[in-house]
Amino acid sequence: MDLGLRGKKAIVTGATKGIGRAIVEQLVAEGAEVGFCARSEDEVAEAVTALKAKGGHVIGGAVNVRDGEAYKAWLEATARALGGCDVFVPNVSAGGGMDSEKNWWKNFEIDVLHTVRGCEALMEDLKKSGQGAVVIISSTNAIETFAAPMAYNAMKAALITYAKQLSQFVGKHxxxxxxxxxxxVYFEGGAWEMIKGTNQKFYDATLRAIPCGRFGTPEEVARVVAFLASPAASLITGANVVADNGFTKGVRY
Ligand SMILES: NC(=O)c1ccc[n+]([C@@H]2O[C@H](COP(=O)([O-])OP(=O)(O)OC[C@H]3O[C@@H](n4cnc5c(N)ncnc54)[C@H](OP(=O)(O)O)[C@@H]3O)[C@@H](O)[C@H]2O)c1
Structure with missing residues (x-):
């Protein structure tokens, strides 16, 4: 199936490693032109070089999405450099943790605000596209009890509500x-590799909860993102698509 992403302009946040990197690679493989960011300048340069070596049309920038002004400036400059924006994937998260109130501010500013600021900054471009698509990266932690009452879980839930309501608001465009x-999702250098090394019991229990007994991969998540971002998914909006290999147990209808 041709997803119809060839020539589309996409912007992805947090994409030098893990799921974000796989999303950029998948979008590039589908023929999209992609702008992405991360904080580490060296890692952005490495990713740009590697993706260009594969023939990708990519531009990268070093920015911390928590810095509202710098982030907005990066988004605007990237959209101008690409010649517009058809696809936006806010992917950065502050991750889990419940050691202090700081986590709540961090998860609010990074998970929620960077998504909202990004959608607002890019909305005129997305409207002009005629086939604009936003894919907000949430987590199954938002929809089922997981680990502890963490800011991460609650803020990921806020993103699902935001996605639904924004979809109603901009659908006419x-x-x-x-x-x-x-x-x-397991990958080298990722959170689950770290958990495996520090809390084997929790890692094993999580693995046991997945019916086929394996974690997801960044590439599997990236393929779902590419579909949702593409004109091939023209009927799907306002959804929360769960890609979890059967990890969640709730029946939703
Ligand atoms: N891994 C999982 O099991 C899993 C499961 C469900 C959902 N998710 C969600 O999937 C998304 C990606 O997760 P991941 O595990 O791939 O993350 P990751 O391995 O931590 O990668 C994060 C990427 O974002 C960049 N980044 C981090 N903080 C940033 C900031 N403040 N500003 C700009 N860039 C930043 C990192 O580079 P720098 O460090 O250089 O900035 C890196 O490129 C997140 O939203 C996460 O909540 C992950």
């Missing part, structure tokens, strides 16, 4: 907005 909730 042919902009689709969806949330995507991956279950546990």
């Amino acid at each position: 042919n902009v689709r907005v969806n949330a995507l909730s991956p279950g546990p």
Whole structure:
């Protein structure tokens, strides 16, 4: 199936490693032109070089999405450099943790505000696209009890509500907005590798909760993002798509 992403302009946040990196690679493989960011300048430069070596049309920038002004300036400059924006994937998260109130501010500013600021900064471009699509990266932690009452889980839930309501608001401009909730995703250097090393019991219990007994991969998540971002998913908006290999147990209808 041709997803129809060839020539589309996409912006992805937090994409030098893990799920974000796989999303950029998948969008590039589908023929999209992609702008992405992360904080580490060296890692952005490495990713740009690697993706260009594969023939990708990419531009990268070093920015901390928590810095509202710098982030907005980066988004605007990237959209101008690409010649517009058809697809936006806010992917950065502050991650889990419940050691202090600081986590709540961090998860609010990074998970929620960076998504909202990004949608607002890019909305005119997304409207002009005629086939605009936003894919907000949430988590199964938002929809089922997981681990502890963490800011991460609550803020990921806020993103699902935001995606639904934004989709209603901008639907008349042919902009689709969806949330995507991956279950546990394992990759080298990622959170689950760290958990495996520090809390083997929790890691094993999580693995046992996945019926086929394996974690997801960044590439599997990236393929769902590419579909949702593409004109091939023209009927899907306001959804929270769960991609978790059966990790969640709730029946939703
Ligand atoms: N991994 C999982 O099991 C899992 C499961 C469900 C949902 N998710 C969600 O999927 C998304 C990606 O997760 P991941 O595990 O791939 O993350 P990750 O391995 O921590 O990668 C995060 C990426 O974002 C960049 N980044 C981090 N903070 C940033 C900031 N403040 N500003 C700009 N860039 C920043 C990192 O580079 P720098 O450090 O250089 O900035 C890196 O490129 C997150 O929204 C996460 O909540 C993950």
